[in-house]
Amino acid sequence: MTIRLMLVDDHEVVRSGIRMLLEDEADVEIVGEFGTAREALDALTELRPDVVLLDIGLPDMSGIDAAKEAKRLRPETAIVALTIHEDEEYFFRMLEAGASGYVPKRAAPEELLTAIRVAAEGEVYLYPSMAKLLVSDYLQQDENSRDEQALNGLTVREQEVLAHLADGARNIDIAETLGISPKTVARHRENIMRKLNLHSRTDLVKYAIRKGIIQA
Numbered sequence: 001m002t003i004r005l006m007l008v009d010d011h012e013v014v015r016s017g018i019r020m021l022l023e024d025e026a027d028v029e030i031v032g033e034f035g036t037a038r039e040a041l042d043a044l045t046e047l048r049p050d051v052v053l054l055d056i057g058l059p060d061m062s063g064i065d066a067a068k069e070a071k072r073l074r075p076e077t078a079i080v081a082l083t084i085h086e087d088e089e090y091f092f093r094m095l096e097a098g099a100s101g102y103v104p105k106r107a108a109p110e111e112l113l114t115a116i117r118v119a120a121e122g123e124v125y126l127y128p129s130m131a132k133l134l135v136s137d138y139l140q141q142d143e144n145s146r147d148e149q150a151l152n153g154l155t156v157r158e159q160e161v162l163a164h165l166a167d168g169a170r171n172i173d174i175a176e177t178l179g180i181s182p183k184t185v186a187r188h189r190e191n192i193m194r195k196l197n198l199h200s201r202t203d204l205v206k207y208a209i210r211k212g213i214i215q216a
Contacts, residue, residue: 001120002028002029003027003050003051003116003117003120004031004048004049005022005030005116006030006051006053007032007034008066009033010036010059011055014055015035018030018112021112021113025113028116031048035059036058037058037066041070044070044077045074051077051078051116052077054081055082056082056084056085057084057085063083063094064090067079067081067099068098071098078119079098079099080099080102080103080125081099082104082112084105084106092206095205099202100124100125100201100202101116101118101119102127107127121170122201123170124168124201124202158188158195161178161185161189161192162192162208165208166207167208171185172185192204
């Protein structure tokens, strides 16, 4: 499968660097690149990207608002935030807006490629060191408000799978870690979503953070 990618960043040098990074990647095709959110949103339904690599700091609209509008126009398109901001405020607001990935501009090229591919598969990618810091801060702030109830009837195995899912692992990686088949992981995932009344990988991440399942 070729991943149809849209680039949205107001700095030409950034877009040029990403083009150079991706030119030898056979599984990624850049179908459009734009310097403003409005230009990108106007072209979204026509270009039908699988993934939008979206700068948070755009001149005409915040990346958060742009992500919300993109998900409204084309829910099947995944959003990966590319940003200089590495604080929890932007991180959680982008998750709430529907982003499937969050990568700082200082990240290694391999991390950006991984984020694009993971998002295209319908999964969530969190830049590892930043995610741990953000989760730690969130848990410290939210410690007094988190309820102590059991995890809504999840089995021990389902809690293990939930922790790995929320940490950004793919089904195949979880299967290898836990010594079970990918199909079993998928079945556990369905059960988790049903029991917790969650509807997306992003919902799983936010639930795991609030419950303290992800440890910094």
